[in-house]
Amino acid sequence: MQQAWITHLGYAMPGQPVAQQDFATWMEPRLRPGTSIERWRRFNARSGVAFRHSVLDVFGAEGEAFWPLAGADTPGTERRSRLFAERALPLALKAVASAIPGPLPGITHVVTATCTGAVAPGLDLQLVQALRLPGSVQRLAVGFMGCYAAVQALRVARDACKADPTACVLVVCCELSSLHLQAGPADDALLGACLFADGASAAIVQAEPVADGVNLRIVADRCSIIPDSDAHMRWYAGDQGFVLGLSPAITGALSHDLAPFVAGLLAQRDPATVRWVVHPGGPRILEAVERALALDATRLASSRAALRQAGNRSSGTVLAILSAELATPWSGPIALMAFGPGLTVESMVLERA
16 A cells, blocks of 8 residues: 655744743733733733744734734734735745755645635745746645644645655645734633744655655544534634634543544554644643543643743644654654644654654
């Protein structure tokens, strides 16, 4: 059976890191009327985020425009979309350069994923043009699928390689979440503003390993929609950017359904013997995964480190964590897991020789 391999991997973040505490303090006079400052402070203290990155000049004129004092009128969705069209490409190219420092291999397919931009021509076509790829390159834009979209994009890339052994698929996940952060007053808006930040990741998927590549073989994948959970996580276009809906019931739903899901994913493997890259939707998400799978807290150390260092970068996060995992020598299986609207769980098992 034809196999598929992740041969290159990298990630990028825009600008200089912004300390979470500085951002939280700066935001307080900008919270919308009716917002509880006490809850804002509590959410930040428990967020697990120490630094974030943004394509916006947060403490400059752009920050003042996006988060004016006392939650006054903010930019509409059109301006936010135009900024995505302008600023996503440089960040995506930075991630591609991180994954492939030298000349590009012969790219035949481009798969992009984002839930923070809705423009056409989209990032997929921008990348083809900027990288001077041939017009015959096949493209797919995975849109509005949330934090788990990286697994979806890798699945598409794997299937392309299985169908055509000569395929060479560029996968790029790019999220500019800061374009849509809301200054309250609802709790889910405050949680989103505490957790989400900007970042991009890139990978190449091919039918064979390559010299000097990261060479992670794609072994298995699995998807599940948790019953009666479609209202737990939502993301829709509002008049002043995209609006996030989060329910406290998310962690309970995950705790109940993850163990049988993972048993099907790993077959006969014990979850405690597998390396894990779990999307850090927040500290409570990681704690729920640990409880459900009976994992020692050290097993998700890389996920917590990613959240602490740069926040939740939506679909761009799991590949960045995977890159960090590859910094040390090891061999064996590693499982990716991410969550999103649905409530959907997406996972993939990779093997490092």
